[in-house]
Amino acid sequence: MPEIKVTPLGAGQDVGRSCILVSIGGKNIMLDCGMHMGYNDDRRFPDFSYITQNGRLTDFLDCVIISHFHLDHCGALPYMSEMVGYDGPIYMTHPTKAICPILLEDFRKITVDKKGETNFFTSQMIKDCMKKVIPLNLHQTVQVDDELEIKAYYAGHVLGAAMVHIKVGSESVVYTGDYNMTPDRHLGAAWIDKCRPDILISESTYATTIRDSKRCRERDFLKKVHETIERGGKVLIPVFALGRAQELCILLETFWERMNLKAPIYFSTGLTEKANHYYKLFITWTNQKIRKTFVQRNMFEFKHIKAFDRSYADNPGPMVVFATPGMLHAGQSLQIFKKWAGNDKNMVIMPGYCVQGTIGHKILNGQRKLEMEGRSTLDVKLQVEYMSFSAHADAKGIMQLIRMAEPRNMLLVHGEAAKMEFLKGKIEQEFSIDCYTPANGETVAVTTNPSVPVDISLNLLKREMALGGPLPDPKKPRTMHGTLIMKENSLKLVSSEQALKELGLNEHQLRFTCRVQLQDPHSDSDTLHRIYTHLKSVLKDYTIQHLPDGTVMVESIVIKVSSSAEDANAKVLLLSWSYQDEDLGSYLSSLLKKGLPT
Amino acid sequence: MMGETEAVEIDDILDDWFIESLKSYKDLHVYQLEHPTQIIEWTSGKTVCVAGYSSGKNEILELCLPLKLLADEKKSLCAERDFKVVHGGFSEGPVCCLTHIPGTRCAVTNDGLTSDLQLWDLGADDTDVIRKTGSLPGTSVSQAGSRIAARLSSPPQVLHGPQSSSVQLTQLSTGQTLYRLEVDSTEPLSSLKFVSETTFLASCCDGTVYLADTRTSAPPQASPPPGECAPWWTDASAAPQCRVIRLSSSGQAVVSDLRNLGGALCRAQLDVQTLPRKPEDVTVAWAPALDGCFSVSGLSGLVQIYDSAGWRAEPQDASPLFQHAGHSVSSQHGDGSAPVFITTHVWHPERPRTLLSAASDGSVHVWDWVDPQTN
Numbered sequence: 001m002p003e004i005k006v007t008p009l010g011a012g013q014d015v016g017r018s019c020i021l022v023s024i025g026g027k028n029i030m031l032d033c034g035m036h037m038g039y040n041d042d043r044r045f046p047d048f049s050y051i052t053q054n055g056r057l058t059d060f061l062d063c064v065i066i067s068h069f070h071l072d073h074c075g076a077l078p079y080m081s082e083m084v085g086y087d088g089p090i091y092m093t094h095p096t097k098a099i100c101p102i103l104l105e106d107f108r109k110i111t112v113d114k115k116g117e118t119n120f121f122t123s124q125m126i127k128d129c130m131k132k133v134i135p136l137n138l139h140q141t142v143q144v145d146d147e148l149e150i151k152a153y154y155a156g157h158v159l160g161a162a163m164v165h166i167k168v169g170s171e172s173v174v175y176t177g178d179y180n181m182t183p184d185r186h187l188g189a190a191w192i193d194k195c196r197p198d199i200l201i202s203e204s205t206y207a208t209t210i211r212d213s214k215r216c217r218e219r220d221f222l223k224k225v226h227e228t229i230e231r232g233g234k235v236l237i238p239v240f241a242l243g244r245a246q247e248l249c250i251l252l253e254t255f256w257e258r259m260n261l262k263a264p265i266y267f268s269t270g271l272t273e274k275a276n277h278y279y280k281l282f283i284t285w286t287n288q289k290i291r292k293t294f295v296q297r298n299m300f301e302f303k304h305i306k307a308f309d310r311s312y313a314d315n316p317g318p319m320v321v322f323a324t325p326g327m328l329h330a331g332q333s334l335q336i337f338k339k340w341a342g343n344d345k346n347m348v349i350m351p352g353y354c355v356q357g358t359i360g361h362k363i364l365n366g367q368r369k370l371e372m373e374g375r376s377t378l379d380v381k382l383q384v385e386y387m388s389f390s391a392h393a394d395a396k397g398i399m400q401l402i403r404m405a406e407p408r409n410m411l412l413v414h415g416e417a418a419k420m421e422f423l424k425g426k427i428e429q430e431f432s433i434d435c436y437t438p439a440n441g442e443t444v445a446v447t448t449n450p451s452v453p454v455d456i457s458l459n460l461l462k463r464e465m466a467l468g469g470p471l472p473d474p475k476k477p478r479t480m481h482g483t484l485i486m487k488e489n490s491l492k493l494v495s496s497e498q499a500l501k502e503l504g505l506n507e508h509q510l511r512f513t514c515r516v517q518l519q520d521p522h523s524d525s526d527t528l529h530r531i532y533t534h535l536k537s538v539l540k541d542y543t544i545q546h547l548p549d550g551t552v553m554v555e556s557i558v559i560k561v562s563s564s565a566e567d568a569n570a571k572v573l574l575l576s577w578s579y580q581d582e583d584l585g586s587y588l589s590s591l592l593k594k595g596l597p598t
Numbered sequence: 599m600m601g602e603t604e605a606v607e608i609d610d611i612l613d614d615w616f617i618e619s620l621k622s623y624k625d626l627h628v629y630q631l632e633h634p635t636q637i638i639e640w641t642s643g644k645t646v647c648v649a650g651y652s653s654g655k656n657e658i659l660e661l662c663l664p665l666k667l668l669a670d671e672k673k674s675l676c677a678e679r680d681f682k683v684v685h686g687g688f689s690e691g692p693v694c695c696l697t698h699i700p701g702t703r704c705a706v707t708n709d710g711l712t713s714d715l716q717l718w719d720l721g722a723d724d725t726d727v728i729r730k731t732g733s734l735p736g737t738s739v740s741q742a743g744s745r746i747a748a749r750l751s752s753p754p755q756v757l758h759g760p761q762s763s764s765v766q767l768t769q770l771s772t773g774q775t776l777y778r779l780e781v782d783s784t785e786p787l788s789s790l791k792f793v794s795e796t797t798f799l800a801s802c803c804d805g806t807v808y809l810a811d812t813r814t815s816a817p818p819q820a821s822p823p824p825g826e827c828a829p830w831w832t833d834a835s836a837a838p839q840c841r842v843i844r845l846s847s848s849g850q851a852v853v854s855d856l857r858n859l860g861g862a863l864c865r866a867q868l869d870v871q872t873l874p875r876k877p878e879d880v881t882v883a884w885a886p887a888l889d890g891c892f893s894v895s896g897l898s899g900l901v902q903i904y905d906s907a908g909w910r911a912e913p914q915d916a917s918p919l920f921q922h923a924g925h926s927v928s929s930q931h932g933d934g935s936a937p938v939f940i941t942t943h944v945w946h947p948e949r950p951r952t953l954l955s956a957a958s959d960g961s962v963h964v965w966d967w968v969d970p971q972t973n
Contacts, residue, residue, distance in 0.1 A: 206680075208684075209681060210631065210661065210680060211679075212664065212679035212680055213628040213630070216627050219626060222617075223620045258613065259617070364675055366672070366675060385674045385675075386674065386675050386676065387677055388679070394680070395632075418723075418724055420726070422727050422728075426688075
């Protein structure tokens with residue numbers, strides 16, 4: 001039976017590293033290639049030995065597709081392509097292609113320079129890896145080869161995030177990556193058409209949650225900023241240029257305006273330039289509001305938010321500063337942090353995940369004393385706030401997406417089966433589809449029922465119609481005989497005569513004969529008549545004729561009776577049939593071997 | 599093609615209320631369930647059950663409160679704001695009443711159509727499915743739904759009944775009736791609540807309350823309605839406060855001592871809209887950790903919190919200490935459709951000012967309000 005195989009790579013139940021293998025129509029595709037941020041050893045990389053025990057992956061994979069730039073989806077890509085070895089195409093959207101290398105390089109610097117690790121990819125490897133990338137546009141079908149085609153859909157979540165539709169012949173799979181079903185201030189909501197894939201593959205991490213509203217997250221953010229400003233403190237918000245920074249700026253601008261606040265808000269210049277550049281490039285990836293704003297004026301021209309100068313950090317009084325990099329591991333944000341950390345009136349708000357080894361990671365783990373360069377210690381007295389603004393779909397979102405895409409089967413990765421039983425039951429009940437929940441390292445084979453479209457010759461169609469019976473009905477399959485001709489990419493069903501003609505072959509007829517011995521004292525003609533009567537009563541639906549030339553015909557099968565030379569009371573029946581009537585012929589011979597009724 | 603909704607007007611209203619909320623709430627979480635719930639029932643200090651009440655199949659969910667709300671010292675370092683669905687199951691009919699049996703992983707439900715009860719296993723660590731384990735027949739006479747109450751007991755028992763004449767205490771495992779309330783009146787109940795291990799309060803819609811002891815078959819203490827304007831709703835707080843509050847649909851509130859139900863300690867007229875109400879619309883609840891404070895929902899479109907500390911015997915007008923307007927302000931319904939109403943609310947058993955409230959549009963709010971008097 002045709003089937004699609006899906007294997008989430010990895011071991012055990014851990015989340016945090018996406019890398020899924022799909023085998024469809026003879027093609028092998030790798031979906032995402034993430035790094036597990038919790039491990040320091042080889043466990044952080046996906047286990048590629050599943051694909052091949054040794055050697056390069058090029059021969060085993062038809063393509064690799066990356067859904068978005070988060071490290072748990074692309075962090076292991078340079079390791080896979082340059083250290084394990086893969087030279088085939090790597091697909092991702094334009095924004096992902098632009099942003100991925102920046103994050104990978106940052107990540108590499110932290111891991112190698114800060115943590116002193118050696119078995120890690122180099123800057124050159126990141127560059128070489130990105131050379132293999134083929135960028136995707138939304139809703140554009142891309143032919144990976146003659147048989148495999150892929151298409152990207154908008155996923156929301158982060159700039160450039162995509163859901164991917166993969167098709168081989170009439171089998172297809174959709175992989176969601178990370179997505180969200182509610183729009184936010186700078187991104188729209190995920191959308192897909194009723195593409196009815198055989199399997200919809202999604203993360204189960206947030207499938208069993210009910211998300212707090214984005215407005216409450218924003219409320220918490222504004223409350224913390226406002227409280228700090230009110231007591232004369234300073235707020236540092238380390239950001240990555242293209243993540244939530246833009247959104248938080250819009251939020252603060254609106255708030256400052258509404259509350260008529262006077263404290264200055266700054267945005268480090270490096271951020272502005274980079275962000276402007278990328279948003280201009282990827283304007284189609286943001287939502288309607290942002291596009292309208294951008295057309296009217298410069299993205300980062302706010303009334304209350306100004307460009308930062310490093311000297312401002314020493315100014316007295318309350319202020320808010322957005323600075324890069326996002327994990328406080330270097331640069332301006334770290335400089336400012338060092339200046340402000342000692343004052344308990346101040347606050348640092350971390351809007352996202354921080355990689356191990358960074359100061360961000362340490363303070364989020366509660367560390368209040370930090371060892372800095374030159375063996376000096378930094379006392380962390382300021383308030384540390386961890387806020388999550390990332391947009392993910394929850395239990396309701398998954399149901400909405402299934403309603404949109406109408407998959408034939410559902411597959412949820414990265415979840416514990418015991419904790420997925422309810423959701424699995426809910427999906428199966430509501431949509432009458434199967435829901436699979438493989439463990440990491442486990443392969444699920446989903447049987448598909450692909451329809452193979454075949455052209456039928458008019459000749460054959462007419463012949464079938466002449467046989468009578470009900471009109472062709474897609475719900476009522478009908479068996480028919482013909483010859484299947486596969487030429488180039490087309491499939492044609494024709495009658496055997498037509499096929500022979502097309503192939504320039506002569507038709508040969510095969511005829512079988514069989515002798516059956518019967519004990520019967522009657523005359524030859526009487527026996528023949530008895531055979532005729534017997535068959536007529538047994539084979540009611542068939543055409544049986546008693547011909548004047550002394551034969552009985554059942555359809556095209558000829559039966560003759562002659563007396564046995566050795567035994568006067570025995571008859572020899574001669575049955576003869578053509579190859580087409582093989583079944584009926586064998587049946588008749590066994591039937592007659594049993595003898596005639598008295 | 600990206601899915602977007604731009605409801606600008608609602609956003610503006612939200613903005614005002616939300617900005618005000620920066621000062622008036624310490625914590626605020628807003629959730630949207632797929633289907634509205636009429637019940638919120640604590641199953642542990644961190645988990646609650648909610649369930650649908652539509653006429654067909656409904657979900658029963660056990661939700662774990664967001665970690666950020668529960669984390670005390672490490673609050674600022676915790677970013678988790680979501681509910682986690684820890685267990686879920688399906689009910690064939692509506693769930694109008696759900697009571698957790700303390701000391702077990704069992705819950706008892708009633709569909710509001712008959713007095714029969716359904717028994718559920720809420721599940722342990724090895725599964726996330728809530729399964730129906732059986733049922734207990736109610737009295738066959740009644741066409742109305744039952745009220746349910748339970749307290750810690752061994753073996754587990756449940757107190758239930760649709761009206762004052764058919765309240766019984768049943769042993770869960772055997773279905774044996776251990777006690778029956780000896781009362782002739784067939785008045786429908788608005789609530790049943792244990793006030794101690796052996797005593798309970800059966801409150802009727804007409805305002806009558808019965809205080810009974812399950813150890814004796816002697817008739818219970820009865821207290822007639824304290825005024826007009828049924829239906830009435832009641833809540834009792836256990837020792838040491840021992841207070842009973844009765845609230846009428848016109849907003850009259852009467853507080854009595856549990857040990858002297860006939861006498862009224864104090865009265866007040868609450869600031870509510872006087873419209874006809876169904877018994878299931880209104881919830882009144884004493885704050886478990888704020889002496890003298892109680893909450894009301896269903897009489898005004900908001901959850902109101904009153905402090906009865908300054909009340910006197912002569913009735914006076916009382917203003918709410920705090921009002922939660924979140925549900926009506928952030929309602930998803932546009933013009934033309936029915937306004938959103940609050941279906942139920944509960945206090946957190948220990949955190950003094952934390953409540954959970956649910957509304958007819960499927961919203962569930964978790965909020966920790968700031969006492970305006972301390973500002």
